[in-house]
Amino acid sequence: MSTLDVSPELDVTSIPSPSPISSGSSFYIILIRIILTCLLCFIGYYYLYKKAQSMRRRNQMIDKLPGPKSFNPLMGNLPIEILKYIGADYEASKDLYYMLLNAVRGYTQIYDSDRIFRLWLGWEPVVILWKPENVETILSNNFLLDKSSQYDLLHPWLGTGLLTSTGNKWRSRRKLLVPAFHFKILHDFVPVFNEQGNVMVDRLREIARSGQPIDIVPVVTACTLDIICETIMGVSIGAQNNPNNSYCRAVYEVGECFLERLMQPSYWPDAIYYRLERGKEFRRKVQHLHDFTMKVIRDRKDEMMNKQVRRPSTISLSTGSGEPISLTMPASSERRLAFMDLLLKHHINGGELSEEDIGEEVDTFMFEGHDTTAMAMSWIIYLLGHNMEVQDRLALEVDSLFDDLNSEIKADGSNGSTTEITLDAIKQLKYLDCVVKEGLRLCPSVPLIGRSATEDMTISGHTVPAGTVIYCFIYQLRRDPEIFPDPEVFNPDRFLPENSGGRHPFAYVPFSAGPRNCIGQKFALAELKIVLARLIRHYRFVSLDQPDKVLFTMEMVLRPKVPIKVKVYERVFNRTPFSSPNMVQ
Numbered sequence: 358m359s360t361l362d363v364s365p366e367l368d369v370t371s372i373p374s375p376s377p378i379s380s381g382s383s384f385y386i387i388l389i390r391i392i393l394t395c396l397l398c399f400i401g402y403y404y405l406y407k408k409a410q411s412m413r414r415r416n417q418m419i420d421k422l423p424g425p426k427s428f429n430p431l432m433g434n435l436p437i438e439i440l441k442y443i444g445a446d447y448e449a450s451k452d453l454y455y456m457l458l459n460a461v462r463g464y465t466q467i468y469d470s471d472r473i474f475r476l477w478l479g480w481e482p483v484v485i486l487w488k489p490e491n492v493e494t495i496l497s498n499n500f501l502l503d504k505s506s507q508y509d510l511l512h513p514w515l516g517t518g519l520l521t522s523t524g525n526k527w528r529s530r531r532k533l534l535v536p537a538f539h540f541k542i543l544h545d546f547v548p549v550f551n552e553q554g555n556v557m558v559d560r561l562r563e564i565a566r567s568g569q570p571i572d573i574v575p576v577v578t579a580c581t582l583d584i585i586c587e588t589i590m591g592v593s594i595g596a597q598n599n600p601n602n603s604y605c606r607a608v609y610e611v612g613e614c615f616l617e618r619l620m621q622p623s624y625w626p627d628a629i630y631y632r633l634e635r636g637k638e639f640r641r642k643v644q645h646l647h648d649f650t651m652k653v654i655r656d657r658k659d660e661m662m663n664k665q666v667r668r669p670s671t672i673s674l675s676t677g678s679g680e681p682i683s684l685t686m687p688a689s690s691e692r693r694l695a696f697m698d699l700l701l702k703h704h705i706n707g708g709e710l711s712e713e714d715i716g717e718e719v720d721t722f723m724f725e726g727h728d729t730t731a732m733a734m735s736w737i738i739y740l741l742g743h744n745m746e747v748q749d750r751l752a753l754e755v756d757s758l759f760d761d762l763n764s765e766i767k768a769d770g771s772n773g774s775t776t777e778i779t780l781d782a783i784k785q786l787k788y789l790d791c792v793v794k795e796g797l798r799l800c801p802s803v804p805l806i807g808r809s810a811t812e813d814m815t816i817s818g819h820t821v822p823a824g825t826v827i828y829c830f831i832y833q834l835r836r837d838p839e840i841f842p843d844p845e846v847f848n849p850d851r852f853l854p855e856n857s858g859g860r861h862p863f864a865y866v867p868f869s870a871g872p873r874n875c876i877g878q879k880f881a882l883a884e885l886k887i888v889l890a891r892l893i894r895h896y897r898f899v900s901l902d903q904p905d906k907v908l909f910t911m912e913m914v915l916r917p918k919v920p921i922k923v924k925v926y927e928r929v930f931n932r933t934p935f936s937s938p939n940m941v942q
């Protein structure tokens with residue numbers, strides 16, 4: 358018998374007819390649905406209406422600010438040529454960065470009276486200002502701590518570490534991290550600055566003897582990368598001895614992907630970017646860097662917790678493509694204190710930082726701490742290479758640190774017994790201090806500092822509405838002839854105490870100022886001075902390109918558009934003081 362056979366016959370008359378109650382309830386359901394839909398439409402309409410109203414209000418306020426007329430609502434003030442950069446790679450985007458910096462510089466000439474103007478970048482307005490009083494209003498404001506939205510594109514790489522975080526997270530992190538940059542801790546990093554400075558001195562010897570000009574930027578960058586890896590993570594990557602090192606390449610490539618994305622608004626939405634091959638590649642590379650940081654952190658944590666004694670070892674991690682990234686972990690007995698250790702101690706003692714939190718801070722310091730310093734040092738060498746009197750005067754001052762003219766230099770020109778340049782010794786070099794300050798004035802590594810206005814503000818009598826991104830244009834700030842006469846001239850004497858009194862404190866802020874200033878400022882200055890002193894002790898630099906040929910471009914840091922060509926000459930110490938003929942090629 359089939360199962361169907363046992364089913365009772367369907368008696369249609371037995372189907373209950375809909376009761377008056379159930380038909381009533383479905384009516385109510387329909388009614389409720391209609392009401393809800395109307396309510397949602399109303400809320401949506403009201404939201405859009407309010408949004409449009411506040412946009413209109415914002416736009417009206419923004420348009421009252423000095424600034425060029427917007428070409429059209431889609432492009433704003435962006436030049437039409439920008440369209441040809443859609444889909445362009447990093448190399449091609451370099452022209453775009455150059456063009457944008459030039460455009461902004463051009464506008465600063467037109468709107469010089471109040472030193473404030475607004476630009477429409479597409480449909481988003483930005484305000485650019487460079488008057489010391491206004492820069493002070495922005496940077497010293499304790500409630501204006503949110504960065505511009507461009508920083509969000511750094512989140513996949515740096516998470517929300519100190520540079521990119523906001524609000525309470527930033528406040529608590531900043532409080533926690535400030536002691537790690539205390540002067541006493543800086544002392545522990547001084548041997549690294551000296552050793553890596555010496556490696557660079559050795560590297561340059563070959564170059565000087567070859568007589569060939571070099572692009573100084575990659576040489577300096579390898580040195581600052583070695584320094585930052587050793588001081589922040591306590592590992593050695595040997596970038597100077599192997600500039601093609603896979604870790605360096607990974608860091609550069611991630612930086613390039615970020616810049617490329619920054620310049621391509623179509624890449625901004627995650628939903629689009631991560632579907633593209635470029636986005637997937639970026640994610641893969643970032644993941645490798647993260648894995649690497651976490652491996653170093655966990656390794657070190659193990660060592661600290663189990664009090665293991667480690668022999669020198671190499672750790673490597675696949676990059677997915679090409680050779681693996683490898684770093685040398687020194688033996689425990691040779692290991693110096695690193696910034697990461699301070700955070701790990703806090704973590705192990707039950708502090709609020711997790712391993713992942715330490716990871717994002719380590720990545721942040723690796724990112725923020727090497728390119729800025731590398732460009733500052735490269736620009737200073739370039740400026741010295743055009744100003745021989747300044748270089749001679751600096752060399753005389755640096756020589757005063759050494760016992761005699763031959764100390765540190767053997768007869769064959771190689772390093773003799775090396776003298777460590779200490780922080781106390783550096784304090785004596787007043788002219789070096791002026792040279793570094795003047796270098797950072799003319800070529801500030803960070804040319805723009807962006808903040809997002811959280812409320813309406815009045816600046817120079819103009820209202821800047823809430824939500825607007827405001828940029829302090831550090832690059833232009835220091836070109837004010839009233840504050841810095843002959844602003845384009847490289848003249849370190851303007852920073853001598855007798856010449857700098859009475860200057861507005863916000864007229865010179867290469868490290869920013871106020872609550873969100875550069876936490877690594879003292880670290881950077883000590884590193885710059887020690888490495889520069891080591892270089893000047895051994896070499897004389899001559900810049901080959903005339904200043905009008907070296908064009909600035911504004912990437913994450915202020916870079917030259919073309920390589921900075923420098924010729925390096927060895928100083929020969931025949932017990933005669935430093936002077937121009939006293940050098941060999």
Ligand code: HEM
Binds near residue numbers: 504520531725803
């Ligand atoms: C010449 C070298 C350097 C220059 C010119 C420089 C400049 C700056 C500037 C202008 C800012 C503010 C950025 C902003 O508000 O958007 C900043 C922030 C920062 N810098 Fe530096 N920096 C240098 C070196 C370093 C070094 C060596 C480190 C770390 C070892 C470092 C770590 C940071 C961090 C973590 C921040 C974010 C601070 C915060 O938001 O609380 N910087 N730097």
